[in-house]
Amino acid sequence: MINQYRIQNTFKRHTLKKLLLIKTLQEQNTTQRDLTKYKINLIVYPSIDSKSQRLEQSYFHIPNIQPHQFKQYIISLNQIINLSNIINQEEFKQSKIQGVTKTICKLKQSTHQNVQISKKIILPILSISRPISTVIKSSVELKLALQCPQERCLGSLCENPCTYNYKVCRVDQKHDLFIFSLQQYDRHQYTKQQICQIIKNMNDQYSQQALECVEQRFKILDNFQQQTLISDNELIEFEQSLHKYPFQCTLQNVNSNNSSLSFRIINQKFLDLMGITKDMMFDHLNETQALPTIFNHDGSLKNWCELAQYSVEGREFFDYYLNTYEGSQFRSKVQQKQIFKSSPLDPNQIIFIEFRIIHADPKLLSNLCNSTRILKNHADYFNLKNSDIILNQFKQSTKYLDAKNYKITKPCGYKIIDQNLKP
Numbered sequence: 001m002i003n004q005y006r007i008q009n010t011f012k013r014h015t016l017k018k019l020l021l022i023k024t025l026q027e028q029n030t031t032q033r034d035l036t037k038y039k040i041n042l043i044v045y046p047s048i049d050s051k052s053q054r055l056e057q058s059y060f061h062i063p064n065i066q067p068h069q070f071k072q073y074i075i076s077l078n079q080i081i082n083l084s085n086i087i088n089q090e091e092f093k094q095s096k097i098q099g100v101t102k103t104i105c106k107l108k109q110s111t112h113q114n115v116q117i118s119k120k121i122i123l124p125i126l127s128i129s130r131p132i133s134t135v136i137k138s139s140v141e142l143k144l145a146l147q148c149p150q151e152r153c154l155g156s157l158c159e160n161p162c163t164y165n166y167k168v169c170r171v172d173q174k175h176d177l178f179i180f181s182l183q184q185y186d187r188h189q190y191t192k193q194q195i196c197q198i199i200k201n202m203n204d205q206y207s208q209q210a211l212e213c214v215e216q217r218f219k220i221l222d223n224f225q226q227q228t229l230i231s232d233n234e235l236i237e238f239e240q241s242l243h244k245y246p247f248q249c250t251l252q253n254v255n256s257n258n259s260s261l262s263f264r265i266i267n268q269k270f271l272d273l274m275g276i277t278k279d280m281m282f283d284h285l286n287e288t289q290a291l292p293t294i295f296n297h298d299g300s301l302k303n304w305c306e307l308a309q310y311s312v313e314g315r316e317f318f319d320y321y322l323n324t325y326e327g328s329q330f331r332s333k334v335q336q337k338q339i340f341k342s343s344p345l346d347p348n349q350i351i352f353i354e355f356r357i358i359h360a361d362p363k364l365l366s367n368l369c370n371s372t373r374i375l376k377n378h379a380d381y382f383n384l385k386n387s388d389i390i391l392n393q394f395k396q397s398t399k400y401l402d403a404k405n406y407k408i409t410k411p412c413g414y415k416i417i418d419q420n421l422k423p
């Protein structure tokens with residue numbers, strides 16, 4: 001911005017000088033033909049400080065100015081340049097560029113002593129908005145995104161569809177359960193016809209299947225009152241059987257007008273299976289307002305259609321490739337349990353609860369839920385290499401003991417050696 005003002009001032013000085021030259025030529029009875037041939041070379045400096053860059057020139061013809069009109073033309077030119085300065089200043093104020101000052105000190109060489117000179121310059125700081133998924137919001141919860149930005153992924157774990165159109169407004173932990181309260185964003189809502197048209201315009205080989213899933217999903221608004229409701233005791237009995245498995249659960253309120261998510265629940269075993277700690281999840285949530293998922297929601301219609309089809313059909317078991325934080329995938333059997341329960345707040349509304357329980361191979365599950373693996377991912381996420389966490393892990397693996405007799409911050413210590421070993 002400083003360079004821009006300097007360029008404008010330079011342009012003003014050079015223009016006025018050359019207009020004075022034109023006036024002199026006019027007073028000397030120079031022909032109009034010679035004046036037309038005379039061009040002003042407006043030098044536009046790409047950068048004040050970079051002398052190595054080539055200069056660009058733009059030429060324009062001087063208008064037909066009579067000697068008695070020259071003074072008025074100069075006044076008009078000054079008004080135009082001043083107005084341009086005012087507009088540029090207003091644009092600078094209204095932009096999202098913040099200015100900070102930085103002091104630059106230089107030593108000026110003098111005959112007897114060095115004199116320190118300080119001056120302040122303005123450094124622009126660009127405020128870049130955080131990117132979000134290109135999602136589809138409608139009166140029915142579709143959990144559909146057209147793309148999944150890498151910035152909203154936790155390692156190789158994609159963003160959970162629960163945070164496409166919702167923000168986490170509260171987190172509760174009860175024993176090994178993490179309960180996320182969701183609040184819907186105030187965004188533009190697409191109609192079913194608009195969503196179908198967007199899918200058709202994608203010209204994807206799975207567009208037809210996606211259209212069928214959308215149609216079936218919207219039927220929940222018409223037949224939600226026909227669903228069989230379970231009691232609270234039946235729900236508690238089912239929940240008690242889940243503690244030995246990794247699982248996730250979503251709750252959404254359904255009525256005749258719309259369906260919207262209210263809660264998402266996961267347990268600690270589900271975090272271990274993904275290879276992350278709760279600190280990693282909370283830090284990522286704070287930075288991106290996104291939750292991770294073990295399912296492959298990568299923004300493609302193929303993967304969305306597959307999971308959406310399992311949901312609308314109410315399939316009880318299906319096989320699926322699941323993701324991990326490190327980027328590896330493993331195939332596992334997934335149990336899907338859909339439960340409908342009456343709402344205690346609204347008699348004209350029901351609660352749709354959908355569980356997905358992971359039935360992985362016991363040996364594979366033991367390897368994935370290994371604490372060493374999770375600790376390594378934790379250190380990788382927080383960039384804690386060579387830190388106390390890694391040091392403690394080293395102490396445990398080598399049976400390293402601190403020398404307590406020495407009052408220093410980093411004692412030497414020793415390693416226990418099996419005395420029964422013969423030399």
